[in-house]
Amino acid sequence: MKTLLSAIDRTSAGLGxxxxxxxxxxxxxxxxxxAARYIFGAPTLWAFDIAYMSTGVLFVLGAAQALRQDAHxxxxxxxxxxxxxxxxxxxxxxxxxxLAPIFCKLAWIGGQRTWRAYTLGEVEHVSPWAPLMxxxxxxxxxxxxxLTLQLAxxxxxxxxxxxxxxxxxLES
Amino acid sequence: QxxxxxxxxxxxxxxxxxxxxxxRFAENVDLLTDSRVEIQPFGAGVLVPALQVxxxxxxxxxEAGHSTPSYLxxxxxxxxxxxxxxxxxxxxxxxxxxxxxxxxxxxxxxxASEGMKSLVVGIGSSEIMAHSNKPIRTAExxxxxxxxxxxxxxxxxxxxxxxxxxxxxxxxxxxLLERKGVDAIEWGPPSGNLPxxxxxxxxxxxVPGVHQPTFLWEVVMKQETWDALPEDLKPKLEAAAELxxxxxxxxxxxxxxxxxxxxxxxxxxxxxLDPAFIEEMSDAGRDWIAKxxxxxxxxxxxxxxxxxxxxxxxxxxxxxxxxYLIRNED
Amino acid sequence: xxxxxxxxxxxxxxxxxxxxxxxSLTIVSVGAGLVAFGTAGFNQLYGSFYSAVxxxxxSAIPMFILMGAxxxxxGVAERLFRVMSLWLGKLPGxxxxxxxxxxxxxxxxxxxxGAVEVMIGMMAIPAMQRLGYxxxxxxxxxxxxxxxxxxxxxxxxxxxxxxxxxxxxxxxLAGMILPGLLMVGLFLAYIVIQGMVRPVPVPxxxxxxxxxxxxxxxxxxxxxxxxxxxxxxVLGSILGGIASxxxxxxxxxxxxxxxxxxxxxxxxxxxxxxxSITVRISAMILLIVAAGTMFxxxxxxxxGATLIRGGxxxxxxxxxxxxxxxxxxxxxxxxxxxxxxxxxICVPLxxxxxxxxxxxxxxxxxxxxxxxxxxxxxxxxxxxIFYLKSIAPKDMTYGQMCRGVVPxxxxxxxTLAIVAAFPVLVTWxxxxxxxx
Ligand code: NA
Ligand code: NA
Numbered sequence: 043m044k045t046l047l048s049a050i051d052r053t054s055a056g057l058g059x060x061x062x063x064x065x066x067x068x069x070x071x072x073x074x075x076x077a078a079r080y081i082f083g084a085p086t087l088w089a090f091d092i093a094y095m096s097t098g099v100l101f102v103l104g105a106a107q108a109l110r111q112d113a114h115x116x117x118x119x120x121x122x123x124x125x126x127x128x129x130x131x132x133x134x135x136x137x138x139x140x141l142a143p144i145f146c147k148l149a150w151i152g153g154q155r156t157w158r159a160y161t162l163g164e165v166e167h168v169s170p171w172a173p174l175m176x177x178x179x180x181x182x183x184x185x186x187x188x189l190t191l192q193l194a195x196x197x198x199x200x201x202x203x204x205x206x207x208x209x210x211x212l213e214s
Numbered sequence: 215q216x217x218x219x220x221x222x223x224x225x226x227x228x229x230x231x232x233x234x235x236x237x238r239f240a241e242n243v244d245l246l247t248d249s250r251v252e253i254q255p256f257g258a259g260v261l262v263p264a265l266q267v268x269x270x271x272x273x274x275x276x277e278a279g280h281s282t283p284s285y286l287x288x289x290x291x292x293x294x295x296x297x298x299x300x301x302x303x304x305x306x307x308x309x310x311x312x313x314x315x316x317x318x319x320x321x322x323x324x325x326a327s328e329g330m331k332s333l334v335v336g337i338g339s340s341e342i343m344a345h346s347n348k349p350i351r352t353a354e355x356x357x358x359x360x361x362x363x364x365x366x367x368x369x370x371x372x373x374x375x376x377x378x379x380x381x382x383x384x385x386x387x388x389x390l391l392e393r394k395g396v397d398a399i400e401w402g403p404p405s406g407n408l409p410x411x412x413x414x415x416x417x418x419x420x421v422p423g424v425h426q427p428t429f430l431w432e433v434v435m436k437q438e439t440w441d442a443l444p445e446d447l448k449p450k451l452e453a454a455a456e457l458x459x460x461x462x463x464x465x466x467x468x469x470x471x472x473x474x475x476x477x478x479x480x481x482x483x484x485x486x487l488d489p490a491f492i493e494e495m496s497d498a499g500r501d502w503i504a505k506x507x508x509x510x511x512x513x514x515x516x517x518x519x520x521x522x523x524x525x526x527x528x529x530x531x532x533x534x535x536x537x538y539l540i541r542n543e544d
Numbered sequence: 545x546x547x548x549x550x551x552x553x554x555x556x557x558x559x560x561x562x563x564x565x566x567x568s569l570t571i572v573s574v575g576a577g578l579v580a581f582g583t584a585g586f587n588q589l590y591g592s593f594y595s596a597v598x599x600x601x602x603s604a605i606p607m608f609i610l611m612g613a614x615x616x617x618x619g620v621a622e623r624l625f626r627v628m629s630l631w632l633g634k635l636p637g638x639x640x641x642x643x644x645x646x647x648x649x650x651x652x653x654x655x656x657x658g659a660v661e662v663m664i665g666m667m668a669i670p671a672m673q674r675l676g677y678x679x680x681x682x683x684x685x686x687x688x689x690x691x692x693x694x695x696x697x698x699x700x701x702x703x704x705x706x707x708x709x710x711x712x713x714x715x716x717l718a719g720m721i722l723p724g725l726l727m728v729g730l731f732l733a734y735i736v737i738q739g740m741v742r743p744v745p746v747p748x749x750x751x752x753x754x755x756x757x758x759x760x761x762x763x764x765x766x767x768x769x770x771x772x773x774x775x776x777x778v779l780g781s782i783l784g785g786i787a788s789x790x791x792x793x794x795x796x797x798x799x800x801x802x803x804x805x806x807x808x809x810x811x812x813x814x815x816x817x818x819x820s821i822t823v824r825i826s827a828m829i830l831l832i833v834a835a836g837t838m839f840x841x842x843x844x845x846x847x848g849a850t851l852i853r854g855g856x857x858x859x860x861x862x863x864x865x866x867x868x869x870x871x872x873x874x875x876x877x878x879x880x881x882x883x884x885x886x887x888x889i890c891v892p893l894x895x896x897x898x899x900x901x902x903x904x905x906x907x908x909x910x911x912x913x914x915x916x917x918x919x920x921x922x923x924x925x926x927x928x929i930f931y932l933k934s935i936a937p938k939d940m941t942y943g944q945m946c947r948g949v950v951p952x953x954x955x956x957x958x959t960l961a962i963v964a965a966f967p968v969l970v971t972w973x974x975x976x977x978x979x980x
Contacts, residue, residue, distance in 0.1 A: 061827075062819035065606050072607070072794030076787045079395070083358055083378060087368075090381040090600065093790070097830075098597035100606060104827035113824045114564035114831060115930040119942060121562025132561050141567055144574050151590040165288045167265040170368045170379060172288045182597060220845065227892030228708040257708075257892060260844045261588065263595040275581060275588045383600045385703050386788040388713045393785030411712035414978050 043198070050195040051110055057188050058107030061100040068096040087171040095178050102185030106192040130200045138197025145190040152183035216444060218252045221433065223280035224264050227257030230406055230469065234462045235336035235431050236280045242454040242461075247447055255280075271330065271434055278435040280335060283321075287365055291506050292518035295525055296321050298338075298429040299366050300499025303525075305428040305463060307532040309337050312430070313456070315528045320521045321432070331440035333455035336431035339403045339466045341423035343487070345391065345412040346398035350420045352491060362387060362399040366502055367425035374498035391415045400425060404477070405469035413477050419484045424495045500526075547579045548846040551839070555880055556925075565930060566828075569835035569880070573842045580845040592841040596834035599884075600790065601700050605659045606826040607793035608650075612663030613818035614800040616670070618809035620771075625671030627767045630760055636739025639675060640685045641732055643668045647689025648728045649775055651696040658829055658931050659793070661690020665935050666821075679940045681738075683948035687921055687928040688731055688955075694883070694917040695724035700789075701883055701913055708891040711905045715974040719906045720913065722969045723959060727914075730955045738951075770806060774799040825934050832930065833882050840885035849893055856897065863901050867908065870894050871915045871960075878919025882927070886916060906974065907967045911960060918956040921949050 075089035108114060121129055156179040158164070165172040221240075225231045232255065240253035262270030267279035268286065283293035295302075296317070303311060311317040318334055325332040344350060348359065356375040363371060368379035380396050390396050392415035399416075401407050403423070413419060433455065440448070477484060507519040551572050558568035573592075577585035596602070615621045625639060632638025643664060650660045665686040672682045694701050697717040706713040755763075778796040781787035787795055804810040852873060861869055870890070877886050890912070898908050921928045923946035932945055963969055 058820070058823055061823040062816070065610060065819055065822050065826075068603060069607055069610070069794045069797050072603075072791045073798055076781070076791050076795065079360065079380065080786045083360065085360065085378060085380045087379070087381060090383060093603045094383075094598050094600040097600075097603040097606065100823060101827050101830035101834075102597060104823035105831055108824045108827040108831075111824060113828050113934060114566055115828060115933050116562050116564045117559055117924065117942065118562050119924070120560045124562070129562060132563070136558075136561075136563050136567070136571070140571055144570060147586045148590055148593065151586055155590070162289075167285045167288055168364055169288070170364060170381065182594075226708050226888075228710045228895060230710070256844065257888070259595050260841055260888060262591045263598070266591065266594070270588075270591060273584065273587045275584045275591065382788070383790075384707070385601050385700055386790065388703065389782070390785070390788050392714065393783065395785040395788060409710035409712065410707070411714045411978075414712060414714045 047195045047198065050191045054106035054110050054188055054192050057103045057185065061104040061107070064096045064100040064103065068093055068100065071096065087169070088173070091166055091169050091171055091173055099178070099181045099185070102182050103188070105185060106188040109189065109192045109196060127203065130203050134197050134201030136197070137193045137200060142190050142193040142197060145186055145193060149183055149186035149190055152179060152186050156180045156183050215252055216250045216447065218254065219277040219435075220254045220256060220261060221278045221280055222256040222261040222267055222270060222276055223258060223431075224267050224282065224285065225258050229257075230409075230466075231336065231338075231431065232257060234465055235458065238462055239280075239335045239433065239454060239458040242458050243451060246450045246454045246457075251447060251451065253278075268330075268434060271436060272328075274436070277439055278433055280431060280433050282429060282431045284365060284429065290324075291510060292324060292515075292521060294366055294503060294506070295518070295521055296324075296430050297365070298426050299503050300370050300425045301496030301503075302427050302499070303529050303532065305337060305339050307529060307536070308428045308430075309459070309463065310532070311525065311528045312337065316524060317528075320524065321430075324517070325432075325434060326437065329437050330434045331437050333433045333451065334430060335433045335455050335458050336462050337459050338429040338431075339405075339463070339470050340421075340428060341400060341403050341426040342407055342419060342421055343423050343425055344398040344400055344418070344420040345407065345416045346418040346420055347391070347394050347416045348397050349418050349483070349485060350398065351485060351488070353494060360395075360397045362390075362396050363425065366499065366506075367400070370425075370495070370498050370502050373502075375495075388412065388415055403466065403470050404473035405466060408473040408476055413480055413482045417482055419477055419482055421484065421486055422492065424487075424492055424499070545847040545851050547576050548843055548848040548851050551576050551843055551846070551848075552880060555839075559925070566831040566835040569832070569839045573835065573838040576846055577838070577842045580842055588841065588845070589838050592838040593834050596830070596837040599833075602830060602833065604790045604793040605829055606822050607790075607797045608659035608663045609666075609825050610818055610822040611793070611796045611800040612666040613821045614797070614804055614814070616666040617814045617818050617821075618804035618807065620800075620803050620807055620809065621667035622671060623763075623767050623807070624771055625668065627764050629671075629675060630755060630763070635736075637681075637735040639668070639672055640677065640681060640735045640739075643672070643685050644689040644728065644731050644735065647686075647692050648696060649779070651692035651694075652779060658690075658927065660693045661686060661928060661931050662825055662829075662935055664690055665932055669935070669937065669940075673937065679944040680948035681735075683929075683932060683936070683940060683945040684950075684952050685735070685948075687926075687932055687945070687949045688952035690931075691917050691920055691928050692724070692728065694913060694920070695720055695727060697721065697724075699913070701887060701916065702909075704884065704887050705891055705909050705913065708887065709895045709905060709909060711909060712974075712978070714978040715906050716909050718974040718978050719970040720910050722973055723910055723914065723963050726962065726969070727956065727959045730959060731952065734951060734955055770803055774803060825931075828934050829931060832927070833884070836880075836882035836885050840881055840889060844889065849889060852889075852893055856893075863903065866897060866901065867903065867911070867964075870897075870908075871911060874912055874915045875919045875922075878916055879922070879925040883916050883920065886919075904967060904971060907963075907970045910970045911963055914956060914960045914963065918953060918960070921956065922953050923949060 071089050071092040075086055079085035156176050159176040159179050164175045166175060223232055223236050236255045240255055243251050243253050258264035262275055265285050267281035270276050271279040282297060284297040286293040287297060312334060322332050353375055356377045359377045360380050361371055361377050362380050362382045371377035372379050382390055382396060387399055391399050391412060401410060507522045511519040555568055555572045558571055559565060573589060577589050581588045628642045629639055632642055646664050647660060668686060669682060702716050702720060703713055706716045777799050778792050781795050782789055782792045874890050898905055920926060923929060929945045
């Protein structure tokens with residue numbers, strides 16, 4: 043069980059790394075568009091698509107890692123008065139039995155979309171660049187799947203009494 | 215009530231198309247079916263993503279959806295014929311082709327091949343060719359012009375006139391035009407552009423809308439949804455759709471005239487293009503679509519070429535004989 | 545409609561149980577989505593998720609966060625705040641004033657809220673804590689300063705509002721300028737007065753009088769000039785028509801990187817840490833936005849708009865009563881909905897009533913936008929506080945944050961009251977600067 047949980051952690055961390063690279067891609071694409079339009083008078087047809095796709099991808103790929111670091115904001119005014127055990131049960135049940143199945147289903151639909159886009163050769167609806175859409179759908183699906191696994195992992199940990207990691211604030 | 219449908223569209227709730235097309239359709243349906251069918255309109259992005267209304271219907275999220283074939287051109291260029299294309303027929307001729315010349319049937323056939331039923335709900339007037347920071351009068355003026363546009367017109371502007379089509383997301387068009395980050399933009403017909411305030415951002419308005427002489431919106435549903443309707447309701451929905459389209463078009467003409475009058479009260483200069491230049495751009499558009507249809511046929515998809523032949527034939531006959539019509543132009 | 549009315553209590557319950565906001569929104573959306581759409585419910589939710597994921601205007605968020613993280617990690621922010629305290633240290637609440645001013649300046653560069661707050665928060669919190677500022681004042685200052693992006697052009701909320709209500713974007717943006725400046729002015733005045741009346745929590749800064757003037761000037765020139773250059777690059781690229789507001793965020797991030805390099809503070813470690821923070825906070829913010837989009841779609845599908853419309857028509861209110869009622873709805877929805885969702889639901893609902901009552905649409909829009917910003921700040925459910933929480937140090941509690949924003953919420957309501965009493969504040973400027 044322990045190895046399984048840490049494998050999930052490592053996957054989330056790995057996807058988080060990829061998301062970091064995507065941040066750089068986003069910025070470079072935007073700067074390139076500014077330069078291409080203003081200096082060279084020849085704007086790209088792709089910068090807009092790359093920008094919205096990288097934003098979507100970086101956040102979905104980063105969601106699992108953010109969960110591992112307990113970065114998804116909660117309000118603990120009331121819940122901080124519950125005992126450690128009760129909080130563990132709340133998180134455990136919600137993460138493992140409610141949220142993991144929900145995101146699993148969303149990831150499944152994401153997978154169907156990816157497959158449909160792949161088989162139909164779906165391209166962007168309005169973009170003059172008209173890129174194929176399945177790689178984008180696939181990345182979203184991977185992010186949702188990783189979030190599902192991380193939710194399950196955090197749920198198991200919470201039920202086992204090793205709930206919210208207290209030592210992970212602003213990591214350095 | 216026999217039937218209640220949630221119907222999302224691809225424009226936000228405040229948009230004139232939302233009220234003029236979809237809400238009008240809901241009212242006409244209510245009227246003609248004696249309230250047996252209820253259409254609940256929803257603005258863009260509320261129930262399904264704005265550009266994925268067709269997918270939302272196909273996935274069974276909503277019973278029916280309202281959108282334009284424009285958003286399907288990238289998937290299947292035949293849609294460009296129905297969406298309206300550069301150099302195509304204007305609203306008068308096009309509406310006649312749709313209802314009398316076989317256009318509606320051709321569109322229904324295309325949708326049927328996708329397992330869907332189509333009702334034409336909304337045909338539009340011509341768009342404004344550009345709100346511009348630079349005057350556009352000749353082909354020379356298009357060279358190097360940073361022009362926010364999309365679809366076939368982007369290709370025509372780039373390949374035939376050396377303009378620089380620029381992708382700008384809707385939320386940033388106004389700012390970028392006002393700050394002269396782009397030279398020109400196209401968006402919608404006069405009544406659609408007036409509330410967007412583009413005339414307050416750039417000093418020139420260029421007409422007529424060669425790039426988008428007309429456009430079409432449709433309500434689509436799965437074939438089985440349509441088949442499951444009581445027989446007596448089907449002709450009533452068809453009638454409501456046609457009534458909506460014709461009412462909406464005259465309403466849009468009226469709103470457009472008022473919008474143009476409004477533009478004239480400002481300091482914006484309205485440039486009416488020279489007929490020869492209009493013809494030059496129209497020819498380029500027709501050349502583009504002919505080549506596209508040819509390429510489709512070569513790839514084994516011959517329908518586009520057939521429909522385009524019908525369309526072109528109708529346009530030629532209309533042009534040849536419509537000289538008898540009084541158009542009240544100055 | 546019953547489902548729609550139950551969605552909000554259910555959401556509050558889950559949030560109070562201590563579940564993350566984004567997940568609480570998701571659970572309620574799934575429950576109500578299955579009621580509205582049956583088996584297709586998950587497909588609909590995926591669609592809403594997809595809408596949020598492909599929303600271009602959110603691209604500015606990661607870029608502004610990276611900009612703040614780079615300036616903070618590299619020590620540029622620390623240097624900047626040291627110089628500010630050299631000069632402003634004598635002034636009561638000097639650094640708080642500088643932080644609000646910085647919020648205002650970056651609000652003029654950013655279209656989306658949230659991004660600016662996180663950015664200036666990362667830079668200002670450590671500096672203010674070191675100077676011994678009270679946590680409550682720090683929290684209030686960051687939240688209030690960071691929320692100015694709503695009111696100060698370019699504002700994505702205003703652009704979206706204008707397009708939904710079919711009013712002129714230019715006129716709305718121009719109309720909001722004076723109320724926006726009034727709000728900044730009130731914030732600044734409050735900090736100064738607070739500092740004079742109750743000087744304890746507002747330090748006068750460290751005693752650095754012994755720094756020789758020459759060194760003081762040299763530090764100032766070498767620190768402030770590059771930072772001003774960065775601000776100029778971001779603002780100037782928008783005003784000069786070089787970049788769109790979203791692209792300007794990229795200019796800012798790249799500029800921050802250049803500053804780090806210029807000061808010799810750049811290293812791969814700094815870049816990696818900054819990117820890691822950027823991804824984490826962006827994921828947190830955007831997951832809330834995505835879940836909020838799901839919530840809004842399901843709320844609408846369950847007849848939420850009909851529910852509200854019924855309330856409006858049933859109440860039989862006069863013009864003033866109607867305006868108050870509308871603003872109240874915006875305020876309450878703002879507790880749980882992201883501003884995009886709030887505007888998407890409310891504006892189409894209100895616009896016909898506003899039109900037929902002959903109310904000036906720009907004036908009304910400005911008030912709605914002020915209320916959205918107020919709701920964004922008002923505890924217990926306040927996005928501004930959620931975002932602050934993601935970057936706040938451990939010793940800054942949720943309670944302190946809530947109490948810290950209260951005075952600023954009061955100032956926002958004061959701004960609203962002034963705008964309500966003097967519509968000319970909104971209506972005068974647009975006629976003078978928009979158009980040719
Ligand atoms: Na702003
Ligand atoms: Na709030």
